[in-house]
Amino acid sequence: MSTSLPGGTWTLGDLTVTRFGYGAMQLAGPWVMGPPADREGALAVLREAADNGITHIDTSDAYGPRITNELIREALHPYPESLHLATKVGATRDEQGGWPPARRPEDLRRQVHDNLTSLGLDVLDLVNLRLGDAEGPQPGSLAEAYGTLVELQQEGLIRHLGVSNATEEQVAEAQSIAPIVCVQNLYNLAHRHDDKLIDRLAAEGIAYVPFFPLGGFTPLQSSALSAVASRLGSTPMSVALAWLLQRSPNILLIPGTSSVTHLRENITGAALSLSSEDLAELDTIAGQR
Numbered sequence: 001m002s003t004s005l006p007g008g009t010w011t012l013g014d015l016t017v018t019r020f021g022y023g024a025m026q027l028a029g030p031w032v033m034g035p036p037a038d039r040e041g042a043l044a045v046l047r048e049a050a051d052n053g054i055t056h057i058d059t060s061d062a063y064g065p066r067i068t069n070e071l072i073r074e075a076l077h078p079y080p081e082s083l084h085l086a087t088k089v090g091a092t093r094d095e096q097g098g099w100p101p102a103r104r105p106e107d108l109r110r111q112v113h114d115n116l117t118s119l120g121l122d123v124l125d126l127v128n129l130r131l132g133d134a135e136g137p138q139p140g141s142l143a144e145a146y147g148t149l150v151e152l153q154q155e156g157l158i159r160h161l162g163v164s165n166a167t168e169e170q171v172a173e174a175q176s177i178a179p180i181v182c183v184q185n186l187y188n189l190a191h192r193h194d195d196k197l198i199d200r201l202a203a204e205g206i207a208y209v210p211f212f213p214l215g216g217f218t219p220l221q222s223s224a225l226s227a228v229a230s231r232l233g234s235t236p237m238s239v240a241l242a243w244l245l246q247r248s249p250n251i252l253l254i255p256g257t258s259s260v261t262h263l264r265e266n267i268t269g270a271a272l273s274l275s276s277e278d279l280a281e282l283d284t285i286a287g288q289r
């Protein structure tokens with residue numbers, strides 16, 4: 001598959017995806033609960049992503065809940081063969097909008113079936129087991145939960161598996177049970193805890209998919225980032241995305257936006273070429289925290 005999107009393509013197992021993907025979480029209502037204020041606008045963002053050749057969309061039935069998956073289905077079903085939807089299981093939603101873990105075998109089976117139904121699919125291309133909690137990764141064995149997803153994979157409901165919000169030990173434990181094609185953890189210019197893990201996964205041909213690439217609910221802010229952006233006549237968001245693409249070839253972008261204009265800006269901006277001087281200046285950001 002050829003693409004004009006920045007970063008080219010990557011292969012997740014046997015699925016080729018554009019490294020520039022799209023994260024659909026922000027399409028639900030405030031704090032990822034309920035429907036969006038602008039439903040037509042949300043559908044337009046998804047169609048714009050597909051029209052621009054993006055073939056990797058990240059979602060979860062927990063977003064809304066169900067809302068984001070239903071929007072994806074309405075905007076894009078029947079899905080083009082080249083489009084691959086990645087989803088997550090392992091957390092549910094409570095009435096306050098919290099994300100309580102739900103990783104018992106029966107919870108995971110239900111969530112896989114819920115994702116199949118709301119997305120209108122017979123098989124899920126990629127399912128990430130979301131670990132930890134809202135505070136981040138937490139230690140502990142994933143064997144029972146991951147084993148359940150392996151069973152669902154063997155039953156033909158899942159093509160590929162990954163882990164999310166995981167410690168390095170949990171990534172290794174998953175790999176000792178069955179192959180993963182990606183790790184989806186919090187990582188961006190300011191949060192570089194996973195630097196070593198990214199390099200190890202790159203050597204093994206496994207994707208690393210940073211969530212909150214732009215800082216998530218708190219946009220990235222840093223004087224070094226602003227200085228590099230203004231020197232290049234660009235924006236902090238563009239520099240943050242371009243930096244991730246240049247950081248390692250196994251990094252796949254899933255920036256979120258509810259705006260067609262921002263989506264276009266992000267696609268253009270991620271193609272920015274950063275010099276070694278720019279990279280050195282940007283490297284100081286993580287150290288400032």
Ligand SMILES: NC(=O)c1ccc[n+]([C@@H]2O[C@H](COP(=O)([O-])OP(=O)(O)OC[C@H]3O[C@@H](n4cnc5c(N)ncnc54)[C@H](OP(=O)(O)O)[C@@H]3O)[C@@H](O)[C@H]2O)c1
Binds near residue numbers: 024212237
């Ligand atoms: N595995 C996990 O536990 C986990 C956790 C969180 C997220 N995720 C996944 O990661 C994806 C990305 O995370 P995210 O969307 O929360 O955070 P993000 O991509 O870091 O940032 C999204 C925020 O940036 C803003 N934004 C995007 N482009 C912009 C631009 N060009 N100019 C100004 N503002 C811009 C968006 O606002 P506008 O809507 O106004 O553009 C939105 O508020 C999610 O969609 C989700 O699929 C996974």
